[in-house]
Amino acid sequence: MLGWWLPENISTYAQGVDKLFVLIYWITVVVFVLVIGALIVFLIKYRHREGHRAEYIEGSTKLEIIWTTATTVIVFGLAMLSFPQWNNLKSIPENPDYVVQVRGVQFNWYMIYPGPDNEFDTDDDLELENELHVPMNKDIQIVLTSADVIHSFFIPNLRLKQDALPNRFLYNIKFNAIKTGRYEIPCAELCGFGHSGMIGYLNVHTQQEYDEWVKEQWPE
Amino acid sequence: MIAQSKLEMTDSQPFSNAKLGVVILLGAETMLFVGLIGAFLVLRMGNVTWPPLSHADIQLPRLVTGINTGLLLISGFTMFQAIRAIQSDRLKQLRVFLIFTGVLGLLFLVIQGSEWIQLVGKGLTLQSGVYGAIFYVLIGCHAIHVLGAVIWLTIVIGMALVGRFSSVSYTGVETCTIYWIYVVALWPILYFMVYFA
Amino acid sequence: MQENENISHEHDDDEHHEHAHDDNDTAQHTHKHDDDEHHEHAHHHEESFISKYIFSLDHKTIGKQFLIYGLLMFFVGGGLALLFRWQLAYPERPVPIIGASQQYLDDGEVVTGADRMWERIWDDDKEGWLETYMPNGVIDDSFYNMLFTMHATIMVFFVVVPILVGAFGNFLIPLMIGTRDMAFPVLNMLSFWLAVLAAIVMGAGFFVEGGHAAAGWTGYAPLSADPQWTGVGWGQNLWAISLLIQGFSSLVGSINYITTIINMRAPGMTFFRLPLVIWSLFIVAVLLLLAFPVLSSALALLIFDRLAGTTFFSATPEGGGDPLLWQHLFWFFGHPEVYILILPGMGIASELIAVNSRKPIFGYRSMVYAMIAIAFLGWVVWGHHMFQSGMRPGMGAFFMTTTMLIAVPSAIKTFNWLGTMFRGSIRFTTPMLHGIAFVSMFVIGGLSGIYMANTPVDIYIHDTYYIVAHIHYVVFGGSLFAIFGGIIFWFPKMYGRYMNDTLSKIHFWLTFIAFNCTFFPMHILGVGGHMRRIADPTKYEFLQDFQGMNIFITMSAFTLGVSQLILVYNYFWSMYRGKVAEKNPWNVTTLEWEAPTPVPHGNFEEIPTVYRGPYEYSVPGEEHDFIPQAQPEHAAASAGD
Ligand code: HEA
Ligand code: HEA
Ligand code: CUA
C-alpha cells in the first residue's frame, strides 16, 4: 500500500539495509506473535474459575536456559550479519568517480563542486544552494561538514544519513544512484527554528545530461 | 531454625545509617568526577598537542602543586590520627589533630588560589580555550569539594570543642573522616592527570 | 496543588488520629533499628497542620505528594504534546480556543465564549506572550521546538521518575520491607521540595526573554551551547539549572532509599525475600545515584559555555572544543536514565501479575538477576544513540552488540511473566489489565528497539518517527501503564478506599485503545522516512501521503488526553467517596498489607517478622491461596526462598 513501507531504494550500496530491515521485521513479527499468542492463550485458558486453584510453580531452570540461549543466538546472529554491512556502508570510498563537498548552514545545504581541476578551495569551485547534481551509476563521495550547528544529511531513497559536524570534515559518505530523478534531502537533526523545512534536492541525471550540465557550469 | 538465622542476618548492621549514607554519597561524587575527567580526556584526545599551540607558553606549576599535594596527603594522615584518638577517648588529641587537619586543608586552598592568580596573569583563563577551561573547571570542582570538607570539618571541630564525642559515640567524626579521606585520595589522580597530561 | 495536598489527607487523618497516638508509644520499644533520626521522627504526629501535610516527614505523605505532583505535571507535559500535535495535523491553522482568542485580539470581534475568557486574560497587556509564540494563533516553528523539548523534559524528569521513584519508592519501601519510615526523613522531605523548586524553575523558562529551551530534551550542543543558534537566552539556562536541582533531589532520594533498604529491613526480610518491586526500586536508586551526577557534570560545562564564555562544545578552530562531547556525556547518563524509567515499571508489573495470577513469580531469582543485568548493560550501550553522529564507525559494531545483548535479560523477564500466568488462576482486576498491557506494550517497544540497535537499519530510521514510536511504547506503554496499575492497586492502602472500578475500567480501555491508535501509526511514519522534530510535514513532498495519518494520530492523541481526565477525576473522587477498603483487599502476601488501613504514622503496631518469600500463592495443602510473609512458620510453609 502506498507509503506504508520503505520508499523506493535507488542505491547500490544500501540494498543490504532493506534486506536487514525485512529480516528483522520477520524475526520480530514471529517473536511478537509467539509472545502475544501465548499471553492470550494463557489469559483465556487459566482465567479464574470457581473451585479451581492455581498450580504452585516456582520456575524451571531448563526453560530459563532455553529462552536465554535462544535469544542470545538470535541477537548475536543478527549482529554478525550486520557487521559487514555497517563497515562497507561507513567506510571511506577508495576511488570515487566524483567528489562533492556538502556544507550544512542554518538552514541550507551548500553543495561545493571542485571544478575541472578537481581541487577544492580553488577559484573554479562552484557553490550551489540546495541543488546537488550527480550522474547515475557512478560512485559519488560526499565530504560533509557544517558551518554552525549539527545538521544531518538525509536522503531517504538512498537510505543515507550522516550528521554534519561543525568544523569537522567527514569523508565516509558515498552512494551510487541507479535511477534518475529529483529527490529531497531533508535535514534530519534538530538545528534550530528553521530545521523544519531545511531541504536540499538531489538531481540524478543520465551521464549525457550530467556532462551537459557540467558544460553549462564551466563554459569553454 | 532457618528463620532464626535469617533473623540475625538482617538485624546486624555493619554500618550506621549515617556512615552508610556518606559512603553512598561518595559513589555519586565519583561519577561527577568521572564525567568531568571523561570530558578532560575527550578534549585531550581531540587536540594533537597539549597544551594546544595557542597555550604553548603556559607551564602548569608542577613543583608547587606537588608540594601542595604533599600537604593534602599529610592532612589525610592527621585526620586518620584524629579518628584513632577518639576511638581511645583521647579528646585532647582529637581536637589537636582535627584543627591541624583543617589548617592543612585551608593551606592547600590558599596555595592553589595564589597559583590560579598567577596563571590568570599569564593569560590562562576560562575564555582562552578548552585547555584553560577544563583545567579551571576540573581542578576548581575538586577545590570546591575541599572547601566543603573544610566547612564540614570546622563544624566537627566545634562539636569536638564542646565535647560532643566519646569513644562510644563519634559518628560525626567518622563520617567527616570518610569524606575527607575521599577528597584527599582523589587529588593525586587529578594532579598527575591534569599536570602531566 | 498543595490545596489538594491538604484536603487529600484530612480524612484519612481523622480516621486514625488517636490510632496514631497509642501506636507511636509502642513504636519506640518494638522498632528494631532505632536511630537518632527515628527518635525525633517518632514525635512528628504531634504537629501542626502545615508541617503534617506540607512539610511532612512521613514517607507516606511524601509519597502521596510526589504522586499528585507527578500527575499534575503529567497534564502539563501532555497538554504541551496536544498543542504540538495540533500543529502536526493542521500546520499553519490557528489552534482552537487559544488561536481563536488570538483572532479576537487582532480584529476585535468576539468569536466564542472562550474568547471572552481570553479577553479578560489578555486585554490588559496586548503584548502577552501568546503574540510572540503564536502569531495569529498559529504555533511558530521555534515555539514548536520549545513545546516538544519541554514535553519530553517534563514527562521524563517531572512525571515518570517522580511517580515511579518518588511516589511508589517512598510509599512502598518502608511498608514492604517492614520498617517505620525512611532512614533520613528530613532528607526525604528535602528531596520532594527540591523537586518542586526544580519544576518552578523549569516552568519559569516559558516566560523569560527569548523563550524556553528549544534544543530537544537531549539538548544537543552546539545548538544548546550558544544563544546565537536558537535565539533562546535564559530559557536554556533555566532548563539546565532546573535539571541540576532535580539532580540534587534524586541524589538525596537515592541515598535515602539505598540506606533504608540495606539497613532497615524487618527481621527475617533477607534480600531474596524482598518483593521484586523493592528490588527494582533498589537497583533504580543505584542507577539514579550513579547516572545523574554525569548529567550534572555535562550541564555544568554547558552552563559555563553559555555564561562564562568557555568553548567545551562549540568546535571553533580557536576554541578547540568537541561537538560530540556533549552527546557522549548526555547519553552515558541518558541510557541508564531510560532504564530508570522502565525498571520500577517491571517491578510493579511483576507484583500485579503474581498477585492476580495467584501464583509465585516464575523464576524469582532470575527476575532479580535479569534486572541487575539490564542495569549493568545500560552503562555500555550509550553509543546506540550516536550511530550517525560521526562517532568512529568501529565503535558502532561494539555498541550494536552490547545493545542487542540487552534483549536477553529482557527476554528472561518477558517469558517469566508469561510463566507466572501459566497454569495460574487469573483474576481480571483493573490492576491486572494494566499489568497485561505493560507486558504486551513493552514487548512492542522493545522489539522496535532491535531495529534501531541494528546499525545499518538505524542509518535509515534514526531521527524518524520510528524512534518516537519506540519511545512512547516503552515509556507510555511500559512505565505509564505500570503507574496506572500501581495507583489503582495501592490506592486502598494509600487512602483507605477503593478507586471506582467502573471508571478505572473505562479509563483503561479508552487509554489502551487510544494509545495504540496514537503511537502505532508512528512506526509506519518512521518507515516512510518521516523525520521527528519537524514542525510542518507538509513542506516535504515525500511526506504528502502521510498527512492523513498525522491527522488520525492527533485525533487519537486528544482522545488519549481526555481519557486521562477520567483517571484524575476518579482519583480525587475516590479519595473521599470511594468504597472503604479493608486491610488486605487483594489477598496479598507482602508486608504493606499487614499494616492497618489507613496506615497510621509509624506504619505497624509492631514490626512484623518475615518467615518466607514474597510470592507464596496457592501453596499446596494450604486452606487459603496465599500465605502472608509475616505469618509464623508452620507445617506446610518452609517453602518460599
Ligand atoms: C523506558 C525507556 C526505554 C527502554 C526500556 C528502551 C529499551 C531499548 N531501547 Fe530505547 N530509547 C528510549 C527509551 C527506552 N528504550 C528513548 C526515550 C529513546 C529516544 C531518545 C531520543 O533520541 O530522544 C530511545 C532510543 C533508542 C535508540 C536510539 C535510536 C536512534 O536515535 O537512532 C536505540 C538504538 O539502539 C534504542 C534501543 C533500545 C533497545 C535495544 C532496548 C531494549 O532494552 C529492549 C529490550 C526488549 C525486548 C527486545 C523485548 C522483549 C524481549 C523478547 C520478547 C525476547 C525476544 C526478542 C528477540 C529475540 C529480539 N533505543
Ligand atoms: C516520558 C514519557 C512520555 C510521555 C508520557 C509522552 C506522552 C505523549 N507524547 Fe511524547 N515524547 C517523549 C516522552 C513522552 N511522551 C520524549 C522523550 C520525546 C522526544 C522529544 C524530543 O524529540 O526531544 C517525545 C516526543 C513526542 C513527539 C515527537 C515530537 C517531534 O519529534 O516533533 C510526539 C508527537 O506526536 C509526542 C506525542 C506524545 C503524546 C500525544 C503523548 C500523550 O501520551 C499525552 C497524553 C495527553 C495528556 C496526558 C494530556 C491530558 C491533558 C488534558 C486532556 C488537558 C488538556 C490541556 C491542554 C490542551 C493545555 N511525543
Ligand atoms: Cu539542519 Cu536540521
Ligand SMILES: [Cu+2]
Ligand atoms: Cu538508549
